[in-house]
Amino acid sequence: MSKELRVNSKYIDQTTRIPFKFNGKTFYGFKGDTLASALLSNNVHLVGRSFKYHRPRGIMTCGSEEPNAIVQVSNDPSLTEPNVRATEIELYEGLEANSQNCWPSVNFDIGGINNFLSPFLPAGFYYKTFMWPASFWEKYEFFIRHSAGLGKAPTKPDPNIYDHQYAHCDVLVIGGGISGVIAAKLSAEKKLNTILLDDKKDLGGVSIYNNDDNFKINDQNVSKWLSNEIENLKKYPNLSIKTRTSLAAFHGYNYLLARENLTDHLNVNDRKDKIRQRLWKIRAKKVVIATGAIERPLIFNNNDRPGILLSSSIKKYIDYYGVKCGTKISIFTSNDSAYETVLSLYKNGVKINSIIDIRDKSESLIVKKVQDIGIKIYWKHTVVNTKGYKRINSVELMKLNEKGTGVIGDKINESCDCLGISGGWTPMVHLFTQSGGKLEFNRIDNMFIPDENKSPSEQISVGSCNGDLELDDIIKKTNLKTKEFLDINTSIFDSLKIQNSKEKNKKNIWLLPSDKALGKTKPFLDFQNDSTAKDVKLALREGFKSIEHVKRYTTTGMGTDQGKLSNMHALGIIADTTGTNMGELGTTTFRPPFTPLTFGAIVGRNVGQFFDHTRYSAMHNWHETNGAKFENVGQWKRPWYYPKNKESMHEAVQRESKAARDSAGILDASTLGKIDIQGTDASEFLNRVYTNAWSKLQIGKCRYGLMLNEDGMVYDDGVTTRLGENHYIMTTTTGGAANVLNKLEDYLQTEWPELDVYLTTVTDHFSTISICGPNSKKIVNKMIPDLDLSDQNFPHMSFKNSSINGVRCRVMRISFTGEHSYEINIQSNYAKNVWEMSMEAGKEYNITPYGTETMHLLRAEKGFIITGQDTDGTLTPVDLQMDWIVSKKKYDFIGKRSLYRSDTIREDRKQLVGLITEDPNEVLEEGAQIVEDLNKKPIEMLGHVTSSYFSPNLNKSIALAVVVSGKNLRGKKLFVPMENKNINVTITDTVFYDKENKRLNA
Amino acid sequence: MLNLETSIQGNKSYNNLTISEVEPVIKINLRSKKREFSAKIGKILSIIPPVESNMSSINDNYSLLWLSPDEWLLYSNNKISNYEEQINLEDKLFNQISKLNQGAVTNVTDHLVMINLNGNKIYDLLSKGCPFNFNDFMSKKGSVAQTIVNHTDVILHNINEGNLNLFVRRSFSKHLWSWINDSARFI
DSSP states (O other): OOGGGBOOOSSSEEEEEEEEEETTEEEEEEETOBHHHHHHHTTOOEEEEOTTTOOEEEOOOSSTTOSSOEEEEOSOTTTOEEEEETTTOBOOTTOEEEEOSOSBOSSSBGGGHHHHTGGGOOTTHHHHHTTSSGGGHHHHHHHHHHHOSSSOOOSSOOOSEEEEEEEEEEEEEEOOSHHHHHHHHHHHHTTOOEEEEOSSSSSOGGGGGOOOTTOEETTEEHHHHHHHHHHHHTTOTTEEEEOSEEEEEEEGGGEEEEEEESSTTSOGGGOTTSEEEEEEEEEEEEEEEOOOEEEOOOOOBTTTOTTEEEHHHHHHHHHTSOBOSOSEEEEEESSTHHHHHHHHHHHTTOEEEEEEESSSOOOOHHHHHHHHHTOOEEETEEEEEEEOSSSOOEEEEEEEOTTSSSEEEEEEEEEOSEEEEEOOEEEOOHHHHHTTOOEEEETTTTEEEEOGGGOOSSEEEOGGGGTOOSHHHHHHHHHHHHHHHHTOSOOTTTTOOEEOOOOOOOOOOSSOOOSSOGGGOOBEEETTTTEEHHHHHHHHHTTOOSHHHHHHHHTTTOSTTTTTTTHHHHHHHHHHHHTOOHHHHOOOOOOSOSSOOOHHHHHTTOSGGGSSOOBOOTTHHHHHHTTOEEEEETTEEEEEEOOOTTOOHHHHHHHHHHHHHHTOEEEEOTTSEEEEEESTTHHHHHHHHBSSOOTTOOTTBEEEEEEEOTTSOEEEEEEEEEEETTEEEEEEOTTTHHHHHHHHHHIIIIIOTTSOOEEEEOTTTEEEEEEESTTHHHHHHHHOTTSOOOTTTSOTTEEEEEEETTEEEEEEEOOSSSSSEEEEEEEHHHHHHHHHHHHHHTGGGTOEEOOHHHHHHHHHHHTOOOTTTTOOSSOOTTTTTOGGGSOSSOSOOTTHHHHTSTTTTOTTSEEEEEEEESSTTOOOOTTOEEESOSSSSSOOEEEEEEEEEEETTTTEEEEEEEEETGGGOTTOEEEEEOSSOEEEEEEEOSOOSOTTOTTTTO | OOOOOOSOOOEEEETTEEEEEOOSOOEEEEEOOOTTHHHHHHHHHSOOOOOSTTOEEEOSSEEEEEEETTEEEEEESSOOSSHHHHHHHHHHHIIIIITTTSOEEEEOTTTEEEEEEESTTHHHHHTTTOOOOHHHHTTSTTOEEEEEETTEEEEEEEEETTEEEEEEEHHHHHHHHHHHHHHHTTO
C-alpha cells in the first residue's frame, strides 16, 4: 500500500491491514476496502483487458456498473469464480484474484495485437467475414470458440451453501441512500412492517460521505445528519435492514427477488458451514424504489485508458475509502457534480491540474468556490485525445465550436496520471421497468425517468432514480411522495432546512468532437465489449434503426454491466445521427437480474438430495436391505428388480417372472393412487367418469375402468371396488394419482355440483402388498386362515374385509399379471410387518419379490396396457382394441362426444397390436419405428414399439406396438429398421399368454 | 398384534427449536355439505367443526381443522395407546355420518404424519421453503394453513405462537424431515 495514496477515512478500519493477492503478487489493503480501492491504494490501475481489442483497461467506477475491473477470484481451478467486479468485492484475508481475458499476463497480452488490427475489425466483422467459404466454418469456429467468453468456469461442483427465504412485508424500500432512509423511516414510524435493502455494507449511499460545506441539512453536514438518521432507524422493531443485499428482480404484483451476501466479506477460514448467499423472495404490499443514479462517462477519443475514472468514483475513493486515484488529476465534465469531486480532492491535498468543462460557463455556488480556489477551468473545451498505453499520462484538449459539433483553435496538452470524467447522471430505472412501468424522457437533463402516469400500482420511485438530482429536490420530493403513498399527514421531514448548490447551466453532447475524423478515433461506448461510437454509426449506415438491433449488431450494452454506462450514449448518438427524438427512440429492455446472480443463489438448497422430492413406501427399508435396485416412478422410489448373486437386470427379471408364474411372486404396489369415494351419488359419479357402467356393480366386487380426457383419449385406468352401497375405493396409476384426484374434484365442484359425492385420497394410508402365482392362495391362507379363499366365496375381481393379527385389512382378488393374485391393503404403519409375514409364509413356495420391470413383463405377456407407456394421449379405447369397455348405453361420460368425431372413428388410426420377431431371441427396442416398405422414399413410418421384453415363460421376444390400421393387419409381416439391420416382425394379437384366463381362476 | 412402525421415529433439537414426529395419532378426514353434520359431530366428539376458514376447534381430546367449506381434518391431541381406540372412533363416526348419508368419514391416520415444531424460530425455518405469509398466522392461536413446504403439500396447525403441528403425507415425510433438519442448521 502506498502511503502517498492514502488519506484518513472514518468509514473503513485503517488499523487492520489485510493481505491479498492480485495476479500472483501480494498487496495490502485495509478492512473495509473493496478489491478496487485496495488496488488503487497500491497504485494499480491496469486490471484487465477489453474483450475484443485486448486494450489495457483500468478501474473505472466504484459500483455494480463497473465494465473493466472484472476479475477471476480464487486460484483453485476447480472452485474459481469468474466475472466478479473488483469494485464489489470486500477485501478479506485469503483473497486471490486475477485479471481476465489476457495471456500471458495483463501487462503483456498477446491478444493486444487485435488493437493494431482494429481498423479491420469493425462491428459485424464476424458476421461478414466467416460466411465464406462455407466449408471452412468448422475451422473458424475452433478459433472463435477459443477466443469467446470471459473468464474460466470452475471445474468442480460449488461447495458453498446457498439458501432461499420468503418474506412478506407492508413496505419494501430498495436502496439505503438518503431517499431510501427517509422513506424507510416514514414507513417504520407509521408502524408498517418494513424491509430496507441496500447492496453495500453500510447504508447512506453517496450522501453518507458528503462532508461538503455547500450541502447542509438543518445546518449540519449531510453526512452527519444522515448518520444520525441511520442510527435512529435501528430502534424500530418493525423495520428490518438488510445490507449487502442486492435487489435482483422486480416481478409483477410486487414480487421481488433479492440476493443477500452473507460470507463473501469474511476471511476464507471463517466461512465454513455458513450460508454464502441467500435469495430472498419478497412479497411486498408496497414498494419504494430508491435505487439512485449512476454517473455517465463522456464519449471522446481514447476515453478508455487506465487512470480514467468516473468523477463521482474518484470522490468516493478519496472521501469514503481514503484513496487517491492519482497525484495529478484532471477533471473533464459537462455538469456541476464533478466540482464536488474537485473540492474533495482539494481538501485532501490532491493536485488538480485543471478542469475541462464543455459548457460555456456555470454560475452555481460550487463552481464559484472552485474558481475561488484558483483551479484552472477550460470552459467550452473538450478532450480530443488521451495518451498513455497502460496508464493515462496526458490529455489533449481543444475549444468547442459554437454548436459543439467540432473543435477550433490550438491543441492544448496537459499531463496527468488520472482523468475524472462526468457526463451527467442516469437514473437507475431498471427495476421500475422490470415491474412493468413505462419511462418518459426528460429533455432538460437528458435522461429517462419513470412516467408516473404509467407506473404499476403500489409502488413509487423516489430520489435520483426518479430524476431528482439536487439534494433539496431529493429530500422534499421523497418526503412528499412517500407521505402520499403511505397516507401520512405530517412528517418529521416537513420542516427540514436544506442548503445546497443548484446547477444553473446545462449542456450535453453525446459524442464529443475531435480534431480527427471519426474513423481515425476510438470513442468507446461499451468499455467491456469494445464497441465505439463509430460502430453505432456504421450500424445505422447499414440499415439498423431499432436500438434493439443496433445493440445486438454492435454488442453495445451486452457486456456483464448490461449497458449501465453505455446505453444512454448509444441512444443519444442514434438520435443525433438520425434526427430522432430520444423519447421516441425508447430504450433497450432492462431484464432481470439487475446484477448477475450466482447459479448457487438461484438454486438454493435444491441440490443433491433436495433436487427433487423422494417418496418412499412403508416397505422401502425392506427393499433396500434386500438389495433392490430402484426406479424413479413419478417421485416414488419403486423397487425395479432384486438382483441376486451379481445378476444382471435381464437375469434378475427372467428369474423373477418365472417364479411369479411357476410358484409365487410378491410386489409392493403401494404407490398406486387410491381415492375413497363416498356419497349417495357415488355410482352415478363413476358412470360419468369411466367409459363403462357401474350402477350394477355388486357390493364386494371390483371392476376395471378406463378414464378418458375430454378429447376422448385414454387418460388413466385402474380397478375400482365397491365397498358399500355408497362407498367405493378407486385406484389410479402411480404417476396419475394427483392429477386424477384434482380433475375429479374439479368436475365435482364445477360441472356436477348436484352430485352428493366426496373424494378423499388415501394413497398413503394404505400400503398394498400384491401376491401372485399358483401358490398365492396357499400363502394368503397361511396369513389369514379365517378368510374363505374358495372361488365360490372369493372369486376373481372381488374383495373381502378381513384382519391380520387384529389389524383390519382389505383383500382384493385382482391381477395385473394374469396370475391368480391377491392384493392386501393394510394401514401403512403395519405394512412392513405384513410384508415380512408374507415372505415368511411364502418361504416354502419360494415366494420371490419382484420389481416394476418384472411387473411390466408379466402384464405385457397378458397384453395389459400401461397408461403412459402404451398410450401417449393420442389413443382412444377403440385404438387400444378395448371397444368392449366403452358403454353404448350410457347417456354420457367424460370424452364420450369426442369418441364419435370423424377423426376418432377413422379406421386408419394407429391401433395397439402385438408384435413377434422372426428371430425369437431378438428383443425390439422400445420406441423403434415400424415400416412396411424399406425402399419407399421418404420411408413411411406406420407406428412404433411401445413395450418390448424377452418372455421367459414363452421363451421368445414379445412386444406391443401402435400401428396404422393395426387391428386389420394381424399376420402382416413388417420391418423394424435399426441402425445396422432390419428386424422382421409379424403383427399378432395383443395377448401372448393364457388367452383363456385359466390361470386367473386357477 | 402387528408391529407398528411409524415413518420417521425421531426428534431433534437445534438452537431454540425442537422438531419431533408425534405418532401414532388418529387422523380422520370429514366431509359434508349437510346441515345436520355439525350438530352430529358436536354430539359425537363434543367439538363443533369450525366454519371460519383456516381456523380450528380444539377440546381436551381432539382438534378439528377447517380445510374447505365441506372438509375438516380431525386429529387426536395425544398419541393413542392402542389400535382399538382408532378403530372405535372411525367406526363411531362412519356409522353415524357415512352410513346415514350425512357425509364422508375416511380414516387417514397413516396417510398423514404429524410433526411438531416448537420454538420461536419455526416460522423462519418454514419460510425457507414456504411462500405462505406467517405474519398474521403466527400470533393467531388455532389458525390453519394448507400450503407447501419445500414443494411438498402440508397442513399447518398453529397451536400457539412458536408451537405448531405440521401434517405431511407419509410417503413425503422422510424427505421433508431431512429438509427441515437441514434447514434448521441455518436458523
